[in-house]
Amino acid sequence: MSVSVSQEKTKNDIEKYRHIYVIIEHFEGKIIPVTLEMLGEARRLMDEFNQKYNSSEKVVAVVLGYNVRQLCNDLVTYGADSVIYADHEELKYPINDIDTKIIAQIAKDAEIMKKISPEYEKTFVKPRYMFFAADNIGRHLSSTVLAELDSGLASDINKLVISDLDIRHEHKTKGQSIRYEKVLEMYRPDFSGFLWTTILCLDNKNPEIFREYHPQGCSIIPGAFKPIEKDSSRKGTIVEYSPNIDHNLKIKILNRRVIKKTIDYETCKIVVSFGRGIKDNPEQNIKLVEEFAELIGAEIGITLPLSKKPYQISQQLDSKYMIVDRVIGTSGSNVMPSLYIAIGLSGAVQHISGMKDSEVVISINPDENSPIIDESDIFIKGRMEDVLPILIDQIKKQMSTVSIRSN
Ligand SMILES: Cc1cc2nc3c(=O)[nH]c(=O)nc-3n(C[C@H](O)[C@H](O)[C@H](O)COP(=O)(O)OP(=O)(O)OC[C@H]3O[C@@H](n4cnc5c(N)ncnc54)[C@H](O)[C@@H]3O)c2cc1C
Numbered sequence: 001m002s003v004s005v006s007q008e009k010t011k012n013d014i015e016k017y018r019h020i021y022v023i024i025e026h027f028e029g030k031i032i033p034v035t036l037e038m039l040g041e042a043r044r045l046m047d048e049f050n051q052k053y054n055s056s057e058k059v060v061a062v063v064l065g066y067n068v069r070q071l072c073n074d075l076v077t078y079g080a081d082s083v084i085y086a087d088h089e090e091l092k093y094p095i096n097d098i099d100t101k102i103i104a105q106i107a108k109d110a111e112i113m114k115k116i117s118p119e120y121e122k123t124f125v126k127p128r129y130m131f132f133a134a135d136n137i138g139r140h141l142s143s144t145v146l147a148e149l150d151s152g153l154a155s156d157i158n159k160l161v162i163s164d165l166d167i168r169h170e171h172k173t174k175g176q177s178i179r180y181e182k183v184l185e186m187y188r189p190d191f192s193g194f195l196w197t198t199i200l201c202l203d204n205k206n207p208e209i210f211r212e213y214h215p216q217g218c219s220i221i222p223g224a225f226k227p228i229e230k231d232s233s234r235k236g237t238i239v240e241y242s243p244n245i246d247h248n249l250k251i252k253i254l255n256r257r258v259i260k261k262t263i264d265y266e267t268c269k270i271v272v273s274f275g276r277g278i279k280d281n282p283e284q285n286i287k288l289v290e291e292f293a294e295l296i297g298a299e300i301g302i303t304l305p306l307s308k309k310p311y312q313i314s315q316q317l318d319s320k321y322m323i324v325d326r327v328i329g330t331s332g333s334n335v336m337p338s339l340y341i342a343i344g345l346s347g348a349v350q351h352i353s354g355m356k357d358s359e360v361v362i363s364i365n366p367d368e369n370s371p372i373i374d375e376s377d378i379f380i381k382g383r384m385e386d387v388l389p390i391l392i393d394q395i396k397k398q399m400s401t402v403s404i405r406s407n
Contacts, residue, residue: 016125017214018117020046023103023132023141024063024075025094031071034133036078036227038220041160042131043079043228049162053182057128058082058117062106064099064243066092076236079228082116083236086243093253094137096144102243103141104148107215115239126151127215129184134219134330142219151213154199156330158224158349159187167202174206184216189349221330223353262325265299265335273301273328273355277344277365277384282311286321288388289343295395301328301335301355303345329354344384347372364388 020042024035042059050056058081063071065087072083084106090098106112113124126149132142134156146153162184168177186199201216265271272293278285293300300321307324328335329351340358345351347363347370355361356375363376364387373379380387 016123017128018113018120018124019058019060019127020129020131021060021062021107021127021215022080023130023138023145024061024071025133025135025137026063026065026068026071029067029070031074031078032133032135033227034135034138034220034222037222037225038131038133039075039079040227041220041225042129045129045160045162046081049182056117056119060084060116060127062103064091064094064102066090069238069240072238076234076238077230077232079234081236083238084112084116084241085238086241088243088245090245091243093256094141095251095253096137096140097251098245099141100144100148101246102241103145105244106241107145107149109241112239112241116237125214128182130215130217132217132219134221138219142217146215146217149215149217151215151217152201154186154188154201154218156188156221156350157186157199157218158189158221159196160218160220161185161187165200167200169202171209172202172204172206174208178205180205184218186216186218221350221353223330223334223356224349261333262323263299263333265301265328265333265337268299268335269337270296270298270339270341271301271328271335271337271355271358272296272298272341272343273303273345274306274343274384275303275345275351276305276310278306279311280383281385283313283317285344285384286313286317288384288392290317290321292388292392292395295392295399298339298341300326301333302326303348303351304329304331307332327354342372342376343388345372346370347375 022038022042025032046057046059059079061075061080061083063085066089068085068087072085075083086102107127110121110124114121132138139155142153162182164179164181165183166177166179167173180202183200188197190197201213203213204211272289274289304327306322307327309322330353332354334354336357338359340355340361342363352375361376362378363372364380364384365372366383368381
């Protein structure tokens with residue numbers, strides 16, 4: 001039967017793909033946290049994978065930069081079996097065009113495989129899986145690298161599973177049920193975290209449109225996974241790659257200035273954030289939040305949709321609050337105050353990622369099915385329009401009692 005023939009062919013071919021490649025990001029000589037989180041998850045997945053499939057595939061960290069050799073040992077202590085690094089002055093700052101080409105070169109380089117896994121050198125074609133950070137650099141880079149490698153990408157992932165799946169699909173399998181092995185199931189939260197989407201990057205096994213898609217690649221939300229414990233006794237292979245830099249590229253960074261954020265969340269003890277729950281009366285509700293925050297000495301944060309300015313409000317409030325610098329979450333700032341007060345926001349996973357290290361969380365929301373309830377130490381069920389005036393009133397009363405007593 002033709003399907004089983006193509007199934008057999010694909011099964012053999014699939015072993016052309018090996019290892020998890022993790023693309024490392026660093027800033028001012030330090031590895032950024034999401035990178036260690038990705039390495040940790042790659043380590044866990046690969047350990048299970050090797051046990052289940054009786055193989056010896058590896059976690060391979062890929063680092064580009066200038067003077068980056070010193071980072072490589074650390075990557076091994078955090079879970080990499082091998083590190084491939086490209087060290088060049090032109091790689092000092094991330095430039096998407098250049099980095100895309102070099103990562104794609106590394107991903108297809110069989111010579112490197114000789115040093116990392118000689119047993120796979122002859123058959124190796126491309127990585128099996130590839131992880132990037134879901135931040136500004138990684139989101140862009142993941143899309144261009146995977147395009148360069150002729151494969152697919154799932155973005156903003158926060159759960160990963162490797163499994164064998166029986167798939168029946170009109171086009172991909174020509175309607176037959178076919179077993180796909182070692183599939184990376186990539187989960188991402190959609191619709192504010194109320195729905196999970198599972199994304200699979202599957203080969204076309206239908207002989208009429210036969211095509212393979214590897215690596216199976218994704219970008220990973222910062223904070224979604226935990227790094228493994230640092231183990232200085234871990235051993236790994238460190239391989240230098242001499243990049244072939246295309247000097248005809250039009251982009252050159254002559255100077256670079258890091259723009260500091262206008263809001264300093266690092267030192268504040270209380271953060272009050274609001275979301276689309278302000279919708280019934282945005283102007284009035286922001287003023288309520290503002291008054292409340294001023295009373296308790298809090299800095300104000302927002303959810304991402306508010307930075308897109310969805311409501312008609314006065315210029316003064318708009319330019320002060322509906323700005324990207326106030327976004328808390330994967331697309332904005334990470335905060336870890338003693339007290340985080342979440343007002344009228346649902347608690348999407350991208351938002352949670354930016355505030356989950358707060359000591360105490362209080363939320364105000366009429367919907368007890370909102371995911372923010374799971375993060376809350378105290379959940380006040382109610383509309384902000386009703387709850388905030390009571391809180392403001394009570395705090396004012398307490399404050400006047402305190403000040404009368406101290407007088
Ligand atoms: C790639 C990507 C990155 C993202 N990055 C971020 C990020 O960094 N930060 C971020 O915040 N989001 C981010 N998001 C968006 C995120 O997925 C959610 O869509 C967003 O956080 C939801 O915002 P919200 O909670 O304000 O709105 P909603 O999800 O609409 O929630 C509004 C909440 O208000 C409550 N409510 C309604 N009326 C009232 C009332 N009168 N009083 C009090 N509560 C009320 C509702 O019950 C609801 O829980 C990202 C999304 C993507 C795809």
